[in-house]
Amino acid sequence: MGREGGGASGRGRCVAGPGACRRRPPVAGLGGLGLWLQCLFPQPGMADSAQAQKLVYLVTGGCGFLGEHVVRMLLQQEPQLRELRIFDLHLGPWLEELKTGPVQVTAIQGDVTQAHEVAAAVAGAHVVIHTAGLVDVFGKTSPETIHEVNVQGTRNVIEACVQTGTRFLVYTSSMEVVGPNIKGQPFYRGNENTPYEAVHRHPYPCSKALAEQLVLEANGRKVLGGLPLVTCALRPTGIYGEGHQIMRDFYHQGLRLGGRLFRAIPASVEHGRVYVGNVAWMHVLVARELQHRAALMGGQVYFCYDNSPYKSYEDFNMEFLGPCGLRLVGTRPLLPYWLLLFLAALNVLLQWLLRPLLLYAPLLNPYTLAMANTTFTVSTDKARRHFGYEPLFSWEESRTRTIRWVQAVEGSAQ
Numbered sequence: 001m002g003r004e005g006g007g008a009s010g011r012g013r014c015v016a017g018p019g020a021c022r023r024r025p026p027v028a029g030l031g032g033l034g035l036w037l038q039c040l041f042p043q044p045g046m047a048d049s050a051q052a053q054k055l056v057y058l059v060t061g062g063c064g065f066l067g068e069h070v071v072r073m074l075l076q077q078e079p080q081l082r083e084l085r086i087f088d089l090h091l092g093p094w095l096e097e098l099k100t101g102p103v104q105v106t107a108i109q110g111d112v113t114q115a116h117e118v119a120a121a122v123a124g125a126h127v128v129i130h131t132a133g134l135v136d137v138f139g140k141t142s143p144e145t146i147h148e149v150n151v152q153g154t155r156n157v158i159e160a161c162v163q164t165g166t167r168f169l170v171y172t173s174s175m176e177v178v179g180p181n182i183k184g185q186p187f188y189r190g191n192e193n194t195p196y197e198a199v200h201r202h203p204y205p206c207s208k209a210l211a212e213q214l215v216l217e218a219n220g221r222k223v224l225g226g227l228p229l230v231t232c233a234l235r236p237t238g239i240y241g242e243g244h245q246i247m248r249d250f251y252h253q254g255l256r257l258g259g260r261l262f263r264a265i266p267a268s269v270e271h272g273r274v275y276v277g278n279v280a281w282m283h284v285l286v287a288r289e290l291q292h293r294a295a296l297m298g299g300q301v302y303f304c305y306d307n308s309p310y311k312s313y314e315d316f317n318m319e320f321l322g323p324c325g326l327r328l329v330g331t332r333p334l335l336p337y338w339l340l341l342f343l344a345a346l347n348v349l350l351q352w353l354l355r356p357l358l359l360y361a362p363l364l365n366p367y368t369l370a371m372a373n374t375t376f377t378v379s380t381d382k383a384r385r386h387f388g389y390e391p392l393f394s395w396e397e398s399r400t401r402t403i404r405w406v407q408a409v410e411g412s413a414q
């Protein structure tokens with residue numbers, strides 16, 4: 001890891017709706033001249049429509065918060081897409097609306113922990129984008145289940161690629177693979193090569209780190225047919241945007257408290273956040289460019305980043321919850337850290353006592369409190385340099401879209 005190299009062209013513009021035009025945008029920076037040049041020197045994927053639509057993509061976890069955005073972004077932005085397979089434990093009803101467009105959309109209900117189900121879904125795919133996983137830092141599931149889904153599930157995806165001849169695999173990893181670590185050491189404006197002691201105890205980051213390692217180590221393995229598997233991993237920081245359940249949980253918490261949220265985290269603690277649409281765009285772009293730049297990108301990790309501002313977790317959430325009528329009380333934490341730690345520990349005890357009766361999984365627990373209290377921000381341009389990534393959505397667009405979503409789903413439009 002750490003190999004560096006040149007960038008690549010490729011800017012997209014996202015238009016709404018699954019059946020929308022998937023025109024390939026002009027070559028970055030050349031404007032109208034770019035369109036003229038494309039007539040003379042068509043870019044990969046600019047072949048006529050018969051050749052253009054030739055690839056089969058599989059998205060695991062395609063009905064999740066990120067997965068749905070990846071699915072919709074592929075349908076809008078990938079001109080070579082012939083078939084899009086969506087593999088998930090829980091299929092969403094919205095998939096039906098996607099079946100009216102020119103791309104064949106195949107919904108597959110399946111479990112990544114079941115190797116045979118994964119192999120059946122992967123067989124014949126050119127590209128796999130593996131987002132499926134258990135994102136649980138609230139004690140909802142057991143450590144064993146987290147490991148089974150996130151690690152064994154990823155192992156099953158890798159082996160399916162090898163056994164069936166799929167050559168390109170993009171894995172949705174996480175910032176948590178790096179940190180914050182168990183020592184609470186800050187990671188301030190770090191990049192993919194910043195030294196940092198990535199030591200974890202919680203089952204979620206441990207599972208993501210193990211899964212990422214499996215994916216990167218699989219780069220170069222021979223798949224059926226004798227060609228090498230090309231893999232890479234994307235590390236989003238805290239993703240926000242349409243469909244973010246934790247944002248909804250904060251909103252509901254504020255409503256229960258009379259339109260107020262009470263500051264628990266110092267405003268000075270910065271937490272990196274990234275808009276879901278830009279994370280989806282990076283997945284689409286890396287999956288495309290991985291096919292042309294295997295030597296440079298194979299086995300690499302890339303943080304997902306955009307122009308979202310560096311703020312504390314709570315202050316960042318207020319960018320969206322404020323316009324929806326909530327107020328964050330306090331310029332500094334209203335409770336001392338030791339009391340917050342006691343309340344967090346009490347939540348763990350209550351969760352254990354109530355488990356035979358109901359699932360009690362509040363936002364505040366020792367792990368989430370430690371995460372929120374440790375600065376973790378990234379500053380990097382590796383994805384731009386390696387495959388021409390630029391955020392598709394500005395901060396202003398990301399903020400507006402997220403506010404509109406909160407207002408729409410919570411009926412809080414003012």
Ligand SMILES: NC(=O)C1=CN([C@@H]2O[C@H](COP(=O)(O)OP(=O)(O)OC[C@H]3O[C@@H](n4cnc5c(N)ncnc54)[C@H](O)[C@@H]3O)[C@@H](O)[C@H]2O)C=CC1
Nearest residue numbers: 061063064065066088089111112131132133174236238239
């Ligand atoms: N939400 C965030 O802030 C971040 C998420 N990530 C990663 O992004 C990926 C997607 O996360 P989210 O969209 O937030 O989570 P999510 O829970 O909304 O989506 C995960 C999807 O995977 C599916 N899934 C779970 N277990 C499965 C199984 N055994 N077989 C098949 N499908 C299964 C779920 O049904 C769900 O649709 C995960 O790998 C997560 O680790 C990484 C960084 C930040």
Ligand SMILES: C[C@@H](CO)CCC[C@@H](C)[C@H]1CC[C@H]2[C@@H]3[C@H](O)CC4=CC(=O)CC[C@]4(C)[C@H]3CC[C@]12C
Nearest residue numbers: 135137174176237238264313363364368369371372
């Ligand atoms: C003290 C609490 C009351 O205000 C604040 C609790 C905030 C937490 C729920 C969040 C703080 C940091 C978040 C995590 C971070 O964004 C990194 C993540 C990466 C992932 O791969 C999945 C999600 C998460 C673990 C994210 C989860 C929510 C927080 C812990």
